[in-house]
Amino acid sequence: MEESENMSNKKKLTASLGDKTFRLLTLLMAMSVLALMVWIGWQMVDSARPSIAKFGFTFVIGRVWDPVKEQFGALPFIYGTLVTSFLALIIAAPVGLGVAIFLNEMATSKVRSVIGFLVEMLAAIPSVVYGLWGIFILAPWLRETVEPGLAKWFGFIPLFQGTPLGFSMLAGGLILAVMILPTIASISREVMAAVPNEQREAALALGATKWEMIRIAVLPYAKSGILGGVMLGLGRALGETMAVTMVIGNRPDILSSLFAPAYSIAAVIANEFTEATSDLYLSALVEIGLILFGITLILNVFARLLVWSVERGPKGGISS
């Protein structure tokens, strides 16, 4: 009796020892990610120091970017990045969700696998290829057809005024929309596929049409996952460099028209890093990278809060 108790105690001890080691190990790994984040952040702040010291907060709100006179303001790049990314989001989120709904709930399995594959292929196209397509097809098409058309019908809105140039924020936003579409579509599709069939049947049995079933049973169940997919798409749009720089026009201006050329943070870093000779110039580019880092961080925190608030739903329920 006593002996067996001893045995079990011993067993417990080794088990808990194993647990502890395992916990420590995983904790260490988790901490290393945090450490890496902090380290990168610190390094960037350190390298950006000359620019931070010289311009202070005016760096963020300054509109002039003149390397010759060593005058650096980041606002045009922040503006270009945000406008093109949100434009992409506004287009790609509904389309991606529509694609996911169609593939999951409407399409036959054959159509689903073919179109599903094609959508995923969109993600496999290198961004420089998107850029080429943008230069030779998208931009001319915008210049000759879309922008004049928009100007004609919606010209009273400042967004659609000015000379149609093709290389514009509109082009940047559209190309980003195509690029983030597969992310949003495939993540939405996955979370919708994970909705238990009992949920669909519950709605159908009450006399719901297919669309009503999607609205009351599928989308609410999947909404936090869908939101996550959309935020992932936004993250990708904010950081995308090559395709955007090829079509956005690369001019550090802040103009209200979507037809106007602009510049994005990622694009200016990639384009000017090699020619940045002075310390101040270099540190300004690093600081602008730091701003991009900050924007994605803020948006992610915001997204997390949004996901939390939709996940919570009615009181008392702990939904997975």
Next chain:
Amino acid sequence: MGQSLSIHNLEAWYGSNKILKGINMEIRPNQVTAIIGPSGCGKSTFVRCINRMHETLPRTRVRGEISLDGRSIYDLNPVALRKTVGMVFQKANPFPSMSIYDNVVAGLRLNGMKNKQELKASAEKSLRMAALWDEVKDRLNYSGMSLSGGQQQRLCIARALAVEPSVLLMDEPASALDPIATTHIEELIRSLKEIYTIIIVTHNMQQAARIADSTAFFLSGELVEHGPTSEIFTNPHDKRTEDYITGRFG
């Protein structure tokens, strides 16, 4: 008012697997019909054919004829049919993102009912019928998932009752309930047959004997015997029915 059902040569498949092998059955209005039979014999499949839920799954097939008050259900729009033929599933399936109240009135909202007073009254009535009102009346805005398994099942019953169908299909509605709630539900079923035609799948023989006017015994996708409950339980015509009832059956 309850409606009658008449089923002719009903066959149903899952892929190439033939589950129902030609069922013929008459179900009279305003009666409780119990479906009994061993696990896997096709009871759920049978009731799921009646509201055309079976055919919503991929690679399924149905053949034969089912008519509701003399009218083929295949001439009706399935959406309209399911408003007339309600269903409570074997596994409780409340909508997790909705509150208790929203769950109950989900079907009414689909039907376009917007009046708050009406919705409220209907929700209370349905919850009372499902013997859940007293337990949830103070937390109607809590999530449907905050209820226990048995409470969730009663919530689903209330949700099905709220739309006031004329036929109610219940697939083992009491399998997750305690004896008290089961008694409530059985009382409910007995009282509901004034208004509804009820088809209930059950594994509980005593329950069938207590509530059903007629009982049908299924075995491997065939209807072995269907008759008045008292007759099925005391004087079955088929040897297989007798074996099953007396528990001499695997």
